[in-house]
Amino acid sequence: MHTHISTEQISLALDRRLSPQEQADAREHLTGCPTCRQEWDAWHVLGNRFAQAPLIGPAPGFVQRFEKRLQQRRAARRGLLGGVVLLTGSVSLWSLIALVGLIFGVSWVSAHPAWAGSVVQFAVRLAHTLQPLTVTLRLFINGLLQIPTPVLSITLGSGLLIMAVIWAQLVNWQRGRLSALPG
Numbered sequence: 001m002h003t004h005i006s007t008e009q010i011s012l013a014l015d016r017r018l019s020p021q022e023q024a025d026a027r028e029h030l031t032g033c034p035t036c037r038q039e040w041d042a043w044h045v046l047g048n049r050f051a052q053a054p055l056i057g058p059a060p061g062f063v064q065r066f067e068k069r070l071q072q073r074r075a076a077r078r079g080l081l082g083g084v085v086l087l088t089g090s091v092s093l094w095s096l097i098a099l100v101g102l103i104f105g106v107s108w109v110s111a112h113p114a115w116a117g118s119v120v121q122f123a124v125r126l127a128h129t130l131q132p133l134t135v136t137l138r139l140f141i142n143g144l145l146q147i148p149t150p151v152l153s154i155t156l157g158s159g160l161l162i163m164a165v166i167w168a169q170l171v172n173w174q175r176g177r178l179s180a181l182p183g
Contacts (some may be wrong), residue, residue, distance in 0.1 A: 005029055005036045010043050079175050083168035 005013075005026055012018050013026045030037045110116075127134055144152060 004033065005040075006038070007043075010036075010040055014047050038060055073089075076172060076176070080168055080171045083171040084164070086171065087164050087167055120135075 009018070009022075009026060013023060016023070018026065030040055108115075147155075
């Protein structure tokens with residue numbers, strides 16, 4: 001059976017990367033096989049064209065444009081990380097402020113019982129005024145309570161994550177707009 005030389009072997013032979021014995025076997029095969037000889041000649045011509053072709057450098061300003069783009073990507077990553085840190089800090093700060101406000105409110109109401117009645121009356125009047133909203137809110141909360149806890153947790157967590165990503169993208173977009181301004 002007559003086996004042809006593979007393209008890989010031809011490439012290695014042209015690059016003189018075969019052992020002397022393999023090189024001799026390839027030369028011997030090429031003298032007796034016109035199919036392989038034709039492929040060898042085509043690869044040889046192609047190799048000569050590449051060897052004689054002038055080297056072409058990158059377009060003017062290529063390195064500067066590449067480095068600028070690389071810096072922009074690094075800045076975008078830092079901006080995204082900064083946005084996440086800012087979001088986490090903001091949520092923590094506002095949660096702390098709400099907790100302090102709640103503690104102060106409860107302590108104030110307990111220290112001024114007469115005012116507590118006024119605050120409760122105001123809340124009742126507000127609730128009656130906003131009754132359609134409270135009914136809708138109650139139905140919504142009852143609906144949420146019917147959802148199994150894992151599903152609710154995953155849904156709320158996913159929603160918060162999506163909101164955080166959107167917020168970070170908006171911060172990043174705004175930062176990009178500001179950095180594009182001259183000056």
